Amino acid sequence: MEHIFLKSFHVAGFTYYEGAFVFNELKIGTKIDLIYEEGNVHDDFAVELRYKGKKLGYIPREQNKEIAIILKAGHEIFDAVVQQISKDTHPEKQVRVGVFVKTKRKSKSKKTK
Numbered sequence: 001m002e003h004i005f006l007k008s009f010h011v012a013g014f015t016y017y018e019g020a021f022v023f024n025e026l027k028i029g030t031k032i033d034l035i036y037e038e039g040n041v042h043d044d045f046a047v048e049l050r051y052k053g054k055k056l057g058y059i060p061r062e063q064n065k066e067i068a069i070i071l072k073a074g075h076e077i078f079d080a081v082v083q084q085i086s087k088d089t090h091p092e093k094q095v096r097v098g099v100f101v102k103t104k105r106k107s108k109s110k111k112t113k
Helices: 019-025 065-072
Strands: 003-010 031-036 047-051 054-058 078-085 095-102
Touching: 003 078, 019 054, 031 065, 047 065, 065 078
Parallel strands: none
Antiparallel strands: 003 095, 031 047, 031 078, 047 054, 078 095
């Protein structure tokens, strides 16, 4: 399956959640789960970022709306991966995640007579 790049961002709220518990396991290319958080009182379009069930934080508010709408509708068209790890920076800038849209492979169909 091929992918189309959609967006990249630092994990919002990384300081406040469970990222420190799994930080040493995160590497470039590590898959991150995207979960629409229904009922979030601070953001109607909140999308959690999780790794092995641990909440790392959120997609930043200014970048989450389209992804949240698609996830809320039940579509699983995204792959999210760690793009950058910066151990010596502020926790809110330590992990950058990239989101890609999965593409459907076009099958070569045989013409029938």
